[in-house]
Amino acid sequence: MILSKRFLYVLLTAVTAVIVGYPHTAWSQAPTVTQGVQQMNIFQALVLGFIQGATEFLPISSTAHLKVIPVILGWGDPGVAFTAIIQLGSIVAVIWYFWGDLTGIVKGAMGEDLEERNFNRRLGLGIILGTLPIVFFGLLIKKFIPDFDNSPIRSIGAIAIASIVMSLLLGLAEILGKRQRDFNKLTMTDGILMGLAQSMALVPGVSRSGSTLTAGLFMGLKRETAARFSFLLGIPAITLAGLVELKDVLGNITSGEILPLVVGVVSAGIFSYIAIAGLLRFLKTQSNWVFVWYRLAFGTAILSAIAAGMLKNS
Template identity: 70%
Template sequence: MNVFQAVVLGMVQGLTEFLPISSSAHLKVVPVALHWGDPGVAFTGIIQLGSIAAVLWYFWSDLAQITTGVIKSIRTSDYESTEFRMALGIGLGTLPIIFFGLLIKKFIPDYDNSPLRSMAAIGCASIFMGLLLGIAEQIGKRKRNIDRLTVQDGILMGLAQAMALIPGVSRSGSTITAGLFVGLERATAARFSFLLGIPSITLAGLVELKDAVGELGDGGMISLVVGTISAAAFSYIAIAWLIRYLQTQNTWVFVWYRLAFGAAILGGIATGFLKNS
């Protein structure tokens, strides 16, 4: 992979990681459609560290407040504080994706070539999750803000997050959808989705980085660094835009996009433009 390709894929990662449209799906479909080939799970996982840098940058004050609040809660035995509930929800909500991720590592060692990562699977997952987001948008109460988050919200959104191990599902899409189903405001669901993703995306990126360092030459490392920086810049833009957008707008634009994206993939396979690999 050359530097230009790394910049483009970093942009794709950054713009799609936090929008509810699946970064992993776009990181496979876009390079394949451009005849660059599938960049693979390792490259995808590593450049996600750029997205994590963007989250930490954007939510630094929130994270500092949560950390301070947790320490204060422990000292005063006040386990009902908002900060403690958020931290506990993030911690417990991270466990499902770690558990299922380890299962995949153990039982599907060739996950890059698994049917779960095929173009057809991505197209079907995109359509299914688009419909699910539409249902959540339609029936969600949207009455609870960040101060009314519960530990149960974290667990349920964490279970939804584990679904994103399948490309096309979307980590942010599945968690935002779950947040809407449990009655969170759109912007609150997105905000907590981003915070919930910090541990899981960081762990995934570090694991892939550890495995890839010994296998990459200087050129490969340069492309990884460039892709990660590109992902960080575009992730920050996407986070800031989406939170502002969801404060006043609904999620239907993403529903229609996901349906069109999935249909385009299946249509591309049917016409022979895309290979189902």
């Protein structure tokens, strides 16, 4: 329990320590935009990869932190494309961590035991069907909001409001959730419902992990089960998002942008693996209230900074 609390504390405060210790002149080098990807140095890519990895699987929104923290540091918004590409590091981490679960689902779906086969087929189909909503709404956004990078929905103020709203919903789920069903009680319907919740993460600040974990608690899942299924459900969604953006960027990327992207992906992969292991260990014995209060404080602090003129709502 002590280890889990220390892990969470370090994970959520390490960026602050880096900010304080790094020379101010380096932070002020705001990158320029090329094809939706910010041109940045290796250190910036390393830090952004850390932020992505540390927050992707915690219910606090990686998109929000990747948008807000670089802006505060004077780097500017790294852009949707860069954010999606470094998520590939996160997907490698989650596949690596859950390789046994994934192979178990495939083997179990073709096994001889009828009950096990039916369960794994329902689970696999639930993951597939649960991926469809975020793909559908994601395609709608690309079609009808082509300039999504500069959309008001990605403004810092909107992210703060989303963070506060989701903190309240997660808190309500903690209060009302029965937390009775474990992993072997999952159904195909769980996949569909959590998939609908996952599509809410297209709104920056909502958090894919946060929305699915909240939905899982409302559906009566145990905390660790909800988180574990959330990670498995996220594999197709995160992979598709990363590959689509990678395809769009590869033809226009310059040689100077390749190394920072690689560094960002590797950094995101390493810290994603640590975050997955830490969160699952944490939720075995702890509640989600630390994330509820963190999100509430995060959103409130941003709105206060905007109101005080310390932060531009861009």
